Amino acid sequence: MDKESFRDSIATADPKGRRLWVYPGKPKGRLYTARSIVAYALLAFFFITPFLKFNGHPIILLDVLERNFIIFGLIFKPQDFYILVLVALTLLVFIVLFTAVFGRLFCGWVCPQTIFLEMVFRRIDYWIDGRPGQQKKLDKAPWGFKKIFKRFLKHSIFMGVSIIICHFSLAYIIGIDGTLALVTQPPWNHSTGFIAMITFCFLFYGVFSWFREQACTLVCPYGRLQSVLIDSNSIIVAYDYNRGEPRGKYIKGKENNSLGDCIECQACVRVCPTGIDIRNGTQLECVNCSACIDACNSVMRKTKRPEGLIRYTSENSLSEVTKPKSTGRIIVYSVVLILLLSLSLSLLTARTNIEAIILRAPGSLYFEGDNNAIQNLYTVKLSNKTFEEIPLSFRLKEPTDGTLSMVSGMIVLEPEEITESAFLVDFPRKQLFGSSVMITIEVISRDEVIDEITTSFMGPDRMKEKSD
Ligand code: SF4
Numbered sequence: 001m002d003k004e005s006f007r008d009s010i011a012t013a014d015p016k017g018r019r020l021w022v023y024p025g026k027p028k029g030r031l032y033t034a035r036s037i038v039a040y041a042l043l044a045f046f047f048i049t050p051f052l053k054f055n056g057h058p059i060i061l062l063d064v065l066e067r068n069f070i071i072f073g074l075i076f077k078p079q080d081f082y083i084l085v086l087v088a089l090t091l092l093v094f095i096v097l098f099t100a101v102f103g104r105l106f107c108g109w110v111c112p113q114t115i116f117l118e119m120v121f122r123r124i125d126y127w128i129d130g131r132p133g134q135q136k137k138l139d140k141a142p143w144g145f146k147k148i149f150k151r152f153l154k155h156s157i158f159m160g161v162s163i164i165i166c167h168f169s170l171a172y173i174i175g176i177d178g179t180l181a182l183v184t185q186p187p188w189n190h191s192t193g194f195i196a197m198i199t200f201c202f203l204f205y206g207v208f209s210w211f212r213e214q215a216c217t218l219v220c221p222y223g224r225l226q227s228v229l230i231d232s233n234s235i236i237v238a239y240d241y242n243r244g245e246p247r248g249k250y251i252k253g254k255e256n257n258s259l260g261d262c263i264e265c266q267a268c269v270r271v272c273p274t275g276i277d278i279r280n281g282t283q284l285e286c287v288n289c290s291a292c293i294d295a296c297n298s299v300m301r302k303t304k305r306p307e308g309l310i311r312y313t314s315e316n317s318l319s320e321v322t323k324p325k326s327t328g329r330i331i332v333y334s335v336v337l338i339l340l341l342s343l344s345l346s347l348l349t350a351r352t353n354i355e356a357i358i359l360r361a362p363g364s365l366y367f368e369g370d371n372n373a374i375q376n377l378y379t380v381k382l383s384n385k386t387f388e389e390i391p392l393s394f395r396l397k398e399p400t401d402g403t404l405s406m407v408s409g410m411i412v413l414e415p416e417e418i419t420e421s422a423f424l425v426d427f428p429r430k431q432l433f434g435s436s437v438m439i440t441i442e443v444i445s446r447d448e449v450i451d452e453i454t455t456s457f458m459g460p461d462r463m464k465e466k467s468d
């Protein structure tokens, strides 16, 4: 058979395209323990964060529906979207750089799909259906009391866990109080939200109980990008063919020195959650979960050979037996990342709690007021990005011979309020030396100047007036 023929099909479908169910064994080893600790920490973060509040508000709120974001106590309103877009871009470049260096490490260690599937749902499989062989046997067994009972129990738990995950995900969008209010009210009070929640609960249930590894191998766009993001210097989970080949059975006491270290035990294949054989080389389906490393290391220890026949390394390290090295691509990504990071940080630190945008009132140029004064009307869009009430006033800083008067008196911004107001600026006609002069307005809160805005003041064309 052609050595590359495994690339013609995926391990989870037969030649007719029918799904082949994967029954991976439970990994055991140092990396699985480390991965479990990371997963527990992330699960704790996911389930605890919605309850954490700062000044009575969630520390993280991602309300995409109302375009209201709170990230570690900082409020981001629609006016701040350029910062969020820049931060998202920085994150994207970070992911590209991270992937170019460490391959698909994110998928195996941090991705919510892997964590929920491998650390929650797969463990329920082991707990109720038993080891992979027992799971397979139960699947093939005719329907009887035992199978119906186990299926009912397992899928009820799957559905219960999906409902919990779905509601905690919702808490990141509408807050834990909003979520609790929704679940304690009758569904007909919020029928649209209720239908959306039912849909998402079934979606989570479908993904984790049935679709499983197909999400990583067929759907995930990040997985699809691997082929362009990683190169032969990226760190991947790889089988050391220099050491492993030629493969041969291990017979205790009758070691064959002409054979490599791989003893064809298939332990690495049996634990793979995507059903692949990593000894065939780098494959798109590999989520870098490291289960095969733990399995093979255990075999190596038992057969008294050095660990690391399967390990985290790069293709170049394997072929050239050198350490992974930086490439021009990595250096360029790093420079772009540092630039974006610096820009994001400077915008974040320069970001003010109050945003005031001053615009000339639409359709107006200038008015002629009492005592030969020229007046301009301005509208001001205000946004309070804090949880406090903020009094605001405006003062004309330059030129000093004009006056500024609010149309609606003193402004008091409610917490998180976005509103509009208006003010008039007037100058004595004789003080104007042109049809447009630049003026500077101070934004004042509690006797403190919190912002200065420069805009233009329009007046009559004095040259034209003189010639007339
Ligand atoms: S677990 Fe190791 S020794 Fe066993 S088949 Fe896989 S690579 Fe070979």
Ligand code: SF4
Pocket (backbone or CB within 6 Å): 237, 268, 271, 272, 273, 274, 275, 276, 277, 278, 285, 286, 287, 288, 289, 290, 291, 292, 293
């Ligand atoms: S090949 Fe190894 S690292 Fe890749 S998905 Fe399978 S078990 Fe995980």
